Amino acid sequence: MRILAATLLAAGVLAGVAATPAAAAQPACTDLGGTVDAQQICHVHVDNPTYRLDYTFPADYPDQQALIGYLTQTRDGFVNVAEMPGQWNLPYVLDGKGTGYRTGPDDGGTRSVVFEVYENVGGARPQTWYKAFNWDVVKKAPITFDTLFKPGTRPLDVIFPIVQSEVSRQLGVDSPISPADGLDPAKYQEFALTDDSVIFFFGQGEVMAGAGGALQATVPRSAIADLLA
Numbered sequence: 001m002r003i004l005a006a007t008l009l010a011a012g013v014l015a016g017v018a019a020t021p022a023a024a025a026q027p028a029c030t031d032l033g034g035t036v037d038a039q040q041i042c043h044v045h046v047d048n049p050t051y052r053l054d055y056t057f058p059a060d061y062p063d064q065q066a067l068i069g070y071l072t073q074t075r076d077g078f079v080n081v082a083e084m085p086g087q088w089n090l091p092y093v094l095d096g097k098g099t100g101y102r103t104g105p106d107d108g109g110t111r112s113v114v115f116e117v118y119e120n121v122g123g124a125r126p127q128t129w130y131k132a133f134n135w136d137v138v139k140k141a142p143i144t145f146d147t148l149f150k151p152g153t154r155p156l157d158v159i160f161p162i163v164q165s166e167v168s169r170q171l172g173v174d175s176p177i178s179p180a181d182g183l184d185p186a187k188y189q190e191f192a193l194t195d196d197s198v199i200f201f202f203g204q205g206e207v208m209a210g211a212g213g214a215l216q217a218t219v220p221r222s223a224i225a226d227l228l229a
Contacts, residue, residue, distance in 0.1 A: 028064035032071060044071075051082040051091050057098030061113045062135045063142065070131060071096065074117070081121055089122035101192040101199075110143060111135045112192035114201055116214065128214040129203030132190040145188050148198075153227045156183050159219050163200060166217035167208075181207045197221055 029036050034044035036059045044055035055071055075094065082092040094117070101112040112134045120126035134143035149155045160182040167176050181187055190201040202215045221228070 028068045029059050031068055032075075047091075049091060050087075051079065051094065053078070053094045055096045055098070057096070057115065058100040058113055061100065061133065062111055062137065062140070063133065066133050066142070067098070067113065070115075070133075078119065078121070087122065092122060093118065093120040093126075095119075099192075101194050103193050103195045104137070108138050110193045111137060114190065114192045114199075116201075127204055129206075130190040130201035130214065130216075132192060132201060134191070134193060143193070145185060145191065148191075148229060149224075149227050150229050155224060155227045156185065156188070158224055158227065159188070159200075162219050162223060163217040167215055170215065176208045178208075195221075198224065 029042035029044070032042070032044045032055060033046065034042045034055065036042050040058060040060045042055070042057050042059040044053065046053040053075060055075075057067060057071075061067060074096070078092070078094045081087075082090070096115045096117045098113045098115045101114070103109040112132065114130055114132045116128065116130055118126060118128050134148075135141070136143050160177075160179075164175060164177050164182060168174055187202065187207055188200055190203075192199045192201070197218045197220050199216055199218050202217075204214050207215065
């Protein structure tokens, strides 16, 4: 079960995050207690007898405020649980690896960061899930599943069969995803954009039994080109 913070990130934490990518990168990483390397990747590491926490993510993603808000909230919830009296099987583990994707030139196109988050809070079943952030560089606005496609279209009628086939190939199981899940837009909120495809990410147990683990499926842009906004 995912551990979430009891309260949202306080406004004062975000106040120091600047709007531009160059200015935001270092403060955002520093606010999390991390450092930025020569490849503009932020590394955050905390290791003590109670818990181990690791974050890595591109420090040049345009909307650093969104990243730091999510990572701080996730960290705080995890730490609160780890530090509760009577916890056992310590140290607990939280590991969030953010991978960057992009389309178009530096001054246009889109940017994406997808976090694969692994959490073990001492139980028999550690959890893995995804959290994605997408940004329109020209519009300077986030991209969601709803804004990715033209109004009035039914993208999942095209996407679901492709995802079903891809997951079937990966797992060696026929039709592993039910239509109820496969045609539910809520299941497709975590995605990344590339020049050739839209990659969808599904956390453990989100579209099939937890034994299937975390999954991802690539949908060629050519298959949905007429539906994209």
